[in-house]
Amino acid sequence: GEDVEQSLFLSVREGDSSVINCTYTDSSSTYLYWYKQEPGAGLQLLTYIFSNMDMKQDQRLTVLLNKKDKHLSLRIADTQTGDSAIYFCAESNTNSGYALNFGKGTSLLVTP
Amino acid sequence: GAVVSQHPSRVICKSGTSVKIECRSLDFQATTMFWYRQFPKKSLMLMATSNEGSKATYEQGVEKDKFLINHASLTLSTLTVTSAHPEDSSFYICSGTPGAGGTDTQYFGPGTRLTVL
Numbered sequence: 001g002e003d004v005e006q007s008l009f010l011s012v013r014e015g016d017s018s019v020i021n022c023t024y025t026d027s028s029s030t031y032l033y034w035y036k037q038e039p040g041a042g043l044q045l046l047t048y049i050f051s052n053m054d055m056k057q058d059q060r061l062t063v064l065l066n067k068k069d070k071h072l073s074l075r076i077a078d079t080q081t082g083d084s085a086i087y088f089c090a091e092s093n094t095n096s097g098y099a100l101n102f103g104k105g106t107s108l109l110v111t112p
Numbered sequence: 113g114a115v116v117s118q119h120p121s122r123v124i125c126k127s128g129t130s131v132k133i134e135c136r137s138l139d140f141q142a143t144t145m146f147w148y149r150q151f152p153k154k155s156l157m158l159m160a161t162s163n164e165g166s167k168a169t170y171e172q173g174v175e176k177d178k179f180l181i182n183h184a185s186l187t188l189s190t191l192t193v194t195s196a197h198p199e200d201s202s203f204y205i206c207s208g209t210p211g212a213g214g215t216d217t218q219y220f221g222p223g224t225r226l227t228v229l
Binding site for chain 1: 116146148155156157158160205207209217218219220221222223
């Protein structure tokens with residue numbers, strides 16, 4: 001299948017901004033998502049962006065999409081220790097029946 | 113938000129036995145359910161897509177005779193791992209969506225940790 005790539009690990013200090021990056025290869029990707037997975041828990045949808053959008057902001061979260069470069073980022077402002085988790089980038093499109101194609105996940109560690 | 117449960121949350125079985133994992137949508141009707149498998153330090157891999165009342169669509173490389181999926185109702189899908197082997201040990205996660213996808217959010221279960229001895 002098409003690839004979704006993320007860096008595996010990110011460490012930031014509490015109060016700083018975190019930026020998690022993701023690249024994908026499928027030019028027919030319709031929706032791009034960010035999910036959060038806390039230890040022992042299921043996946044929680046944080047936000048999603050439609051492919052014809054450049055940016056979406058939701059409280060502390062900002063998603064930027066560069067469709068030309070197939071690059072997606074998630075910025076978390078004022079990162080808190082409770083934000084420590086694994087963040088998955090995912091894409092879906094009509095060809096896949098909207099099943100999600102995930103990246104490997106970025107483990108975010110927020111230190112005091 | 114909508115809730116999806118999975119049962120059991122953790123199961124240990126002997127090699128050669130079969131294990132059934134249930135996925136239930138508790139407060140919505142899941143027209144479509146997806147089964148994913150998560151390997152350590154790897155991404156979630158889609159195993160199959162199931163629509164209520166019809167046969168599941170399996171991804172390439174997933175053995176349909178080994179991973180039996182039944183989506184018998186709009187609130188229940190089951191994954192049966194038949195004749196389990198140690199390499200089947202993994203974290204299995206299901207999701208449900210009220211529609212066919214697109215902007216319909218997929219709601220994920222908490223996952224089932226399968227360990228095959």
